[in-house]
Amino acid sequence: SISKKVTFEEKRNPDSILNLLRIHGFTDPQISSIVTDYPRLFLLDPEKSLAPKLRFLQSRGASSSELTEIVSEVPEILGKDRSFSVYYDFVKEVIQADKSSSLEKLCHSLAQGSKQENKIRNLSVLRELGMPQQLLFPLLISNSPHVCGKEKFEESLKKVVELGFDPRTSKFVEALRIVYTLKKETMEEKVNVYKRLGFDEGDVWEMFKKWPISLTHSEKKIKQKFETLMKCGLVEDEVRLVCKKFPQVIGVSEEKIESSIETFLGIGLSRDEFAVMVKRYPACVGLARDTVKKKAEFLVKKMNWRLKELVSNSQVVGYSMEKRIVPRCNVIEALLSRGLLGSGVPSLSSVLVCTDQSFLNKYVRKHDDEQLVLELMDVFTGETRT
Template sequence: MERTTRFGPSFQLKEGFGNWRKSRCSEISRENRMASRSIFRKSLRLSLLFCRDGQPFGTRPLSSSAIPSGQDDCAVSYLVHSCRLSHEAAIEASHKVKLSSLEKPDSVLALLRQYEFSDTQISTLVRKCPKFLLADVKKTLLPKLEFLSSMGMSRLDLARILSYHPWLLRRSLENCIIPFHTLLKSVVLSDVKVVQIWKRNTMFIDKVSKNGLPNVEFVREMGMPQSCIAQMVTYHTKIVMREPEVFRELVGQVQQFGFDPWKSNFVQAMKALHYKKTWRQCEEAYRSWGWSENHILSAFRSCPLCMIKSRKKIMETMDFLVNKMGWHSHKIAKYPNVFCYSLEKRIIPRCSVVRVLLLRGLIKEEKEKLSLATVFMTSDEYFLNNFVNRYLNQVPQLLNVYQGKLEYEDV
């Protein structure tokens, strides 16, 4: 019992000391870790003070290949000084991408600079898609950049496109990028035109295999010539990339209106019928000037593009031709091409000349069989010779009226 009493307190003391030592060691370890982090951050900030143009003398910031876990300051500093992000943008980006190592980000940035991306373009790309820094250079990025360059896209264009559409580099080379290029090349045949379309339509690349290829094959089988297909793909890519069911329904509607697939106005009619909201706006504008359903449909068949004009364009043109020139709106319905011409550059100058000639009695509308087609749809050379030069002896100021230097009322 004595031994128990003698050794009991001693054992309890030793056990208590052991627990205290473990606890103290744990506290010391935690203090050391905190001190280590503090020292790392201070040294990082100190190293960044000795930077010139964002790069340290002799070394780069965060030159270690690994970033300690939990070191948000390290990731933010890397994004600021290596990717040229603002401090606020870097903080936001650091929440979207975890840079546990600098190996991949460094290799990504090196590849971009090799392809002549500017600091601003790199900053834009990383800000929009921070996870891009973790891409595999050899397996993912390099093959795509090489392919895009091989098709004739300059590095300047490549950097500009990818900095604004970084998601493009996350698309499959085999399933998206190559099929899109194949479609364009098979239609327009020219590398130069392919690059031009690429610049405008990269947002449709995901839909080429599922929608674009079947739709082009559909119109090709129905007899549409290569020239019309090229026009459709080049200028109306959005329509080509619609779901095959929607696309075929649209083609069927155009056929019901009597358009010939062999003529370019077939593609124009597709565009007019595709944008239903614009069609309704045009329809309302024409009706406000007294056009009937037959007038509208007749105008559409004659010139499909008259149904894709803005309400402002229609109203201003109608106001000038009806209220100032005195032509009936039903007469204008027979020549809907007039809405495709510039009011300032063609309609007003030519009408001003015609107005002077009519007021002077030099021409008579009935006798001369003066039609809107003669006034607006003839070439500049024809109009100048037959309506301006022909009457300069009688009206010397007529050329000034045509050139907009003089109002017709002042002649």
Template sequence: MGFGGCVEKWVLGVLGKVEFERSSHFGRRLISSSRIAAGGQDDSTVSYLVHSCWLSPEAAIEASHKVKLRSLEKADSVLALFRRYEFSDTQISDLVRRHPRLLLVANAQKTLLPKLEFLSSIGMSRLDLVKTVSLSNMLLHRSLKNNSIPCYTYLKKLVISDAKVVFIIKHHSWFFWQMPAVDVTANIRLGTDLGMPSNCIAYLLKSHTRIVTKKHEEFSQIVSNVKGMGFGPRKILFVQAMGALSVKQTAWRVKEQVYKRWGWSESDIRSAFRMLPLCMLVSEEKIMGVMEFLVNTMGWKSGEVAEYPYVLSYSLEKRIIPRCSVIRVLLLKGLIEEMALTLASVSTCPEEYFLSRFVTRYLDRVPQLLNVYHQKVDVEDV
């Protein structure tokens, strides 16, 4: 018998036979404290963690070294609150396993409930709330009065809408609970002093959060470099350029080499970067995949991609291949002329327009064209 089996056997011996009960909504029902197996304090804690929080025996023993449950009623109230907010059994188990001291909260109604209510009040859905708290327990540990509300107020002034604040909490909760930090405040002030409008500040916070948390000297240097390249601080491109220039030099050089592998010159790279700074943040795999398809399969020149780098921001599987497959069929059938097409005209137009111009109008002559677009039929089979 392995170590895990030995531990489980020992725990079950301590706990005695406990029958799990089921309810129609939550699966296993919380076993009341009066039914916890008798024994020493450690045994009672392990029993509770296994049978009420569904930790594995090994995890329960490890957690029992961090928390001693002297009042099971308090722990019961914590679990009941999580269920009230529709935390699943698995989410509760993971939360308790990672942060067992939550079960020691003296009064869940006064301590935890207001924090959950606050997140709901600013527009976070119940599903997002559960996911966010499950992934970032610090939202429950930090003071509502001294941390969460001041952070929310600070961000609200910067990004205007509750929806954007909720986005930041959902995707960068670590940033939310450590705010407002001295460097972050100084960095934001520098951006606003330069004339960055609120939408650029919001984009910076949402999409390039880690740049905002850099030391002020480093942040200032990035801003100076971006200004030196001719980007205006009132444009979203300024923020995107900040994101691109904040990567390590080794990563930047790798991207340069990938583009040069396809024949781009230094001038091509600089020109593409000026139009789409994010082209230096696209993965090497994405660059190779797009260039391979557009150049080798479609026959476009590499320089055309350099002249219109926005295509690198589109999904290869969901946008580029479906549209280009339709174009290939139409070219092979002689229904359109290659000279009338540009990479921009094919890739940028709205879906409805593309379907109307290149699919619907030719269905009477190529009935399978829509299936080609949905990648149900290969170009060679039409």
């Protein structure tokens, strides 16, 4: 049942809440979605908190379809007491994509200079920049200070826009939060930390664009990571190149990097080969030991590819076994069993590095036998025809 999706020791009578939602026109699928997205619903008092809000919205002329659509979209607004109706109206405005001035009216209905007024105004600006609903609505119901400020929000937003972040992405929100949170002097000092390690200022901001968290680490942590990456067999210039290519490597723990070295050497790579892998695919240092071993064993022992091919195509260790590696290799094995690959197993790169379209065109769709094409497609998708 729907109420079994959540278990809270303090939860109210779940049936009362579910019945209340049904009375107001919510369907079971909508209720199920609400409960999944906002399990704290069951902590609300159905008579003192939930019912008055629903009745209030209906008294303002909200139709049953409008009410259920908006609450289903952002059920967290039901937990808001102050400015509940303003939050509801904002969600309604965005969903309906109405370009009227009603958002300005929402701001006027709030106490001047209040956090709620700032939040609605700031989110309106983000919406005008093109930020989609799935990013706007979580900000609406959050208590994050970076969307409740005024002058500092404007300064932070200007900086993030100037850096070229796309407001349609979650990275924009993350960058805005970090720029807002860090003092100007702190941010300058973070940039200087990287410059002392040999990075140009332009490099630092490019790294920030790829991974905004890169400016939140302490000088000690950044230097430690630099030294740990050199244990992978890299010289300073190569460490800088790796960080510029994949700044997330700065967030990988020293223990994980050292474990990575041990893992890759354990599957037969030399230190020089591991250094090549890190330069070509820096994310490999963050992969779990079991993941690396499983993929290496499959590719080398089962498919008979050489380790050198894996080093040359380092990104392959980051591919999904279930979605990419196994389906394609199953097709290759099916072709081999039919004697349709005369020269043996094709190169690792020709099988795994290309796009799905290229792979299918090269190994499946090129055959004249339609039945064979169907069978190979079934092998690729994992389906069985009856």
